[in-house]
Amino acid sequence: MIGLDFIFLLLGLLFAAVAALTVRDRTNPRRFTSALFWALFAVSFLAGKWLGDIANGCIAVTLALIAGFGGLGRGAPDTTGEAMRETEARKIGGWLFLPALMIPAVALLGSLVLKGVMIGGHSLVDLKQVTFVSLAFGVILALAVAVPLLRARPVEPVVEARRLVETIGWAALLPQMLAALGVVFAGAGIGRMVGDLASQYLPLGTPFAAACAYTIGMASFTIVMGNAFAAFPVMTAGIGLPLLVHKFGADPAVVGAIGMLSGFCGTLVTPMAANFNLVPPALLGLPRYAVIRVQAPTAVAMLIVNTALLYLLAFHK
Amino acid sequence: MWPLLGIAVLVVGFAVRLNPLLVVAAAGTAGMLAWHDPIYTLAAFGKAFNDNRLVASVWLVLPVIGLLERYGLQAEARRLVGRMQQATAGRLLLVYLVYRQLTAAVGLIAAGGPAQMVRPLIAPMAEAAAEGQAPGTTDKTRALVRAHAAAADNIGAFFGEDIFIAMSSIVLIKGFLDSVGYLVPPLRLSMWAIPTAVAALLVHGARLLWLDRRINRAAREPAAEAET
Numbered sequence: 001m002i003g004l005d006f007i008f009l010l011l012g013l014l015f016a017a018v019a020a021l022t023v024r025d026r027t028n029p030r031r032f033t034s035a036l037f038w039a040l041f042a043v044s045f046l047a048g049k050w051l052g053d054i055a056n057g058c059i060a061v062t063l064a065l066i067a068g069f070g071g072l073g074r075g076a077p078d079t080t081g082e083a084m085r086e087t088e089a090r091k092i093g094g095w096l097f098l099p100a101l102m103i104p105a106v107a108l109l110g111s112l113v114l115k116g117v118m119i120g121g122h123s124l125v126d127l128k129q130v131t132f133v134s135l136a137f138g139v140i141l142a143l144a145v146a147v148p149l150l151r152a153r154p155v156e157p158v159v160e161a162r163r164l165v166e167t168i169g170w171a172a173l174l175p176q177m178l179a180a181l182g183v184v185f186a187g188a189g190i191g192r193m194v195g196d197l198a199s200q201y202l203p204l205g206t207p208f209a210a211a212c213a214y215t216i217g218m219a220s221f222t223i224v225m226g227n228a229f230a231a232f233p234v235m236t237a238g239i240g241l242p243l244l245v246h247k248f249g250a251d252p253a254v255v256g257a258i259g260m261l262s263g264f265c266g267t268l269v270t271p272m273a274a275n276f277n278l279v280p281p282a283l284l285g286l287p288r289y290a291v292i293r294v295q296a297p298t299a300v301a302m303l304i305v306n307t308a309l310l311y312l313l314a315f316h317k
Numbered sequence: 318m319w320p321l322l323g324i325a326v327l328v329v330g331f332a333v334r335l336n337p338l339l340v341v342a343a344a345g346t347a348g349m350l351a352w353h354d355p356i357y358t359l360a361a362f363g364k365a366f367n368d369n370r371l372v373a374s375v376w377l378v379l380p381v382i383g384l385l386e387r388y389g390l391q392a393e394a395r396r397l398v399g400r401m402q403q404a405t406a407g408r409l410l411l412v413y414l415v416y417r418q419l420t421a422a423v424g425l426i427a428a429g430g431p432a433q434m435v436r437p438l439i440a441p442m443a444e445a446a447a448e449g450q451a452p453g454t455t456d457k458t459r460a461l462v463r464a465h466a467a468a469a470d471n472i473g474a475f476f477g478e479d480i481f482i483a484m485s486s487i488v489l490i491k492g493f494l495d496s497v498g499y500l501v502p503p504l505r506l507s508m509w510a511i512p513t514a515v516a517a518l519l520v521h522g523a524r525l526l527w528l529d530r531r532i533n534r535a536a537r538e539p540a541a542e543a544e545t
Contacts, residue, residue, distance in 0.1 A: 002363075004371065007371070007374050007377070008370060008386075010377060011370075011373055011374065011376065011377060014376065014377070014379070014380065018449065031542040044366075044367070044370065045370060045373075048367045048370060049367075049368075051361035051445070052363075052368070053359075053361070053363040053364040054356065054359055054360045055363065056363030056364065056365060056366055056367040057359035057360055057361075057362050057363025057364075057366070058348075058359070058363070059363070059366075060342070060362055060363055060366040061359070061362075063338065063340075064338040064339055064341065064342040065342075067336055067338045068335075068336040068338055068339030068342070069339075078507030079386075079387055080387050080388070080389075080413065082318055082392075084389075085386075085387070085388070085389035085391070085392045086389060086392050087389075088388045088389040088392075089388070089390070089392040089393040089396065090389075092388060092389070092393075093393070094393070094397075096385055096388060096389065096390045096393045097393070097394075097438075099381055099384075099385060100381070100382070100385055100437055100438065101380055103381060103427075103433050104425075104427050104428045104433065104434075106429040108425050108428065111391070111427075129371075131426075131427065132371060132374050134427075134463060135377060135378075135427060136374070136377055137375065138376045139378055139380070139381055139417060142381045143380060143381055143384070146384055146385060147384070150385075150388045150449075152384060152387075152388070154386055156387060157380035157381065157383065157384045158380060159383075160379075160382075160383025160384050160386065160387050161379040161380040161383045162484075163383055164379045164382065164383045165376070170336065170337070170338050170398060171337075172373070173338060173373075173374060174337055174338060174341075174368075175368060175372045175373070176366060176369045176372045176373055177337075177338055177341045177342075177366065178337075178341060179365070179369035179372055180341075180345070180362060180365035180366040180368075180369050181341050181344060181345050181348075181362075181365075182365075183361075183365035183368070183369070184345045184348060184349055184361055184362055184365055185323060185324075185345075185348055187349075187361060188323070188348045188349055190321065190323070190324065190348070191456075193321060195481065224324055224327075224419070228486070229485075229489055232489060232490065232493065233493055237495060237497075241497060245499075252494055252501060253494075253501045253505040253506055253508075253509055254509045255511035256490040256491075256493070256494055256501065256509075256511075257479065257490065257506045257507070257508075257510045257513075258507055258509060258513065259490075260479060260486050260489075260490055261475075261476065261479060261510060261513045264475040264476070267475065268377055268471060268472065268475065271331045271337065272327070274337070275372060275375070275472075277472050278337065279431060279432075280431040280435060280467035280471075281464070281467070282437075283431050283432060283435070283436045283467075284431075284435070284436060284440055284464070284466075284467060285463075286460055286463060286464055286465045286467075287460075288334065290460065290463075290464040291399060291464050291467045291468055291471075293336075293464070294461070294464040294465055294467075294468040295468045295471060295472065295526065298472055298517070298521045298524060301520045302476070302513070302516065302517055302520060305513065305516045305517075305520065306513055308514070309512050309513060313509065313512070
């Protein structure tokens with residue numbers, strides 16, 4: 001069965017190759033610590049399953065320390081210049097889009113088709129991970145098309161991947177670190193404390209006040225946890241159900257749907273949601289909070305809209 | 318109340334812009350040390366780190382995107398936009414916002430994303446459109462346009478995906494409501510996500526059209542832009 005292990009194997013090989021190229025790169029002033037960083041990341045993918053919690057914890061902490069104390073350097077990128085890219089683009093033309101669009105296309109098709117494929121009574125793909133496995137297939141097929149199409153040397157995809165990985169730098173690791181932190185916070189009982197505090201100290205005497213407390217609570221708690229999924233059970237158990245539904249008779253379907261969407265307003269403005277808010281600036285060469293700054297006005301407006309919608313729609317019975 | 322110290326560390330660390338990886342490690346330590354011994358903390362963090370490796374699967378696309386960039390993908394994307402007379406950065410991003418909302422609403426969340434769509438295609442296209450509509454666009458304006466490209470990707474996905482009944486957030490809402498005794502069909506949850514999706518399109522679409530005016534004004538009055 002093709003599942004998580006397949007994806008982690010590919011990721012492990014990718015980052016191992018990045019580490020191997022980095023350690024030989026004399027233009028990188030920190031090539032040894034940088035290579036160690038990417039090698040440890042590769043080990044986490046290739047062997048994380050067998051290492052045990054304490055060893056994995058040591059890897060995570062070492063990675064944080066290397067990055068935190070400036071151990072991650074960049075080399076001079078080994079790639080083509082702007083002029084050559086223009087010439088190549090003119091030569092190849094619109095075909096350049098084909099492999100790029102193949103990734104989402106195969107990912108989508110795969111998630112629809114692969115579910116039904118059985119071999120010897122077992123399904124070919126782990127059904128829970130079918131989207132991610134399809135994405136991996138999309139990448140492999142896109143490479144199989146792109147390399148001959150562009151007459152590229154087979155090593156070029158890895159060389160170019162390293163260029164992008166160095167551009168992204170420590171941000172490549174951040175989504176995973178923050179997701180882990182969310183789990184640790186939840187384990188430490190922070191959710192219950194926040195829920196208790198909110199229901200104890202907020203004025204919640206009217207349906208409107210309770211609706212405001214619920215939507216704003218969802219957004220604020222999402223800002224702290226970086227994830228509306230973590231905030232949803234806490235806030236809904238703390239405010240949504242006891243007050244909105246039980247006391248004021250709101251429709252639980254409306255409360256649930258709009259509550260989650262209010263959480264998403266928080267996701268738009270928190271650095272904790274690194275994969276949405278901090279990775280794109282790294283990919284696009286922007287200041288760290290540039291995307292959050294652009295998203296903030298929409299987030300605030302949508303929080304107001306959600307609160308109004310909750311108040312207007314939830315009490316329709 | 319001691320684990321709340323972890324949140325305080327986090328807020329202060331992000332605010333003074335320390336390296337986020339260090340902030341996370343420190344916040345996790347602060348949060349857990351309050352109750353448990355260091356080895357337990359290290360193991361809990363290691364387990365959570367290991368359990369969340371799948372988040373990194375987005376990096377699988379980098380070899381393809383990097384290779385295509387080497388052979389001029391971004392240049393080709395810019396050229397494509399250069400041929401469209403009516404294209405402006407705001408209109409182009411508005412089209413992408415609609416595309417992202419619609420595809421997400423039918424569950425096609427992999428049809429976008431910062432690594433596979435925004436960096437190689439959408440951002441260079443939007444920048445080229447800004448060039449076309451206001452020649453002499455500054456680096457600052459181009460940076461703003463790139464940030465808007467990433468924002469449209471996020472906002473379209475967030476306020477589209479909850480219309481799809483098999484989305485993980487809908488599953489989570491349903492699971493939670495089930496567990497407390499409210500049996501709500503998923504379709505009713507996705508139905509109540511539609512008003513917010515429409516409102517998001519109106520609010521953010523208006524901001525994107527306003528972005529065009531800002532780009533044009535900045536090109537006309539470079540001095541005025543320097544102040545904002």
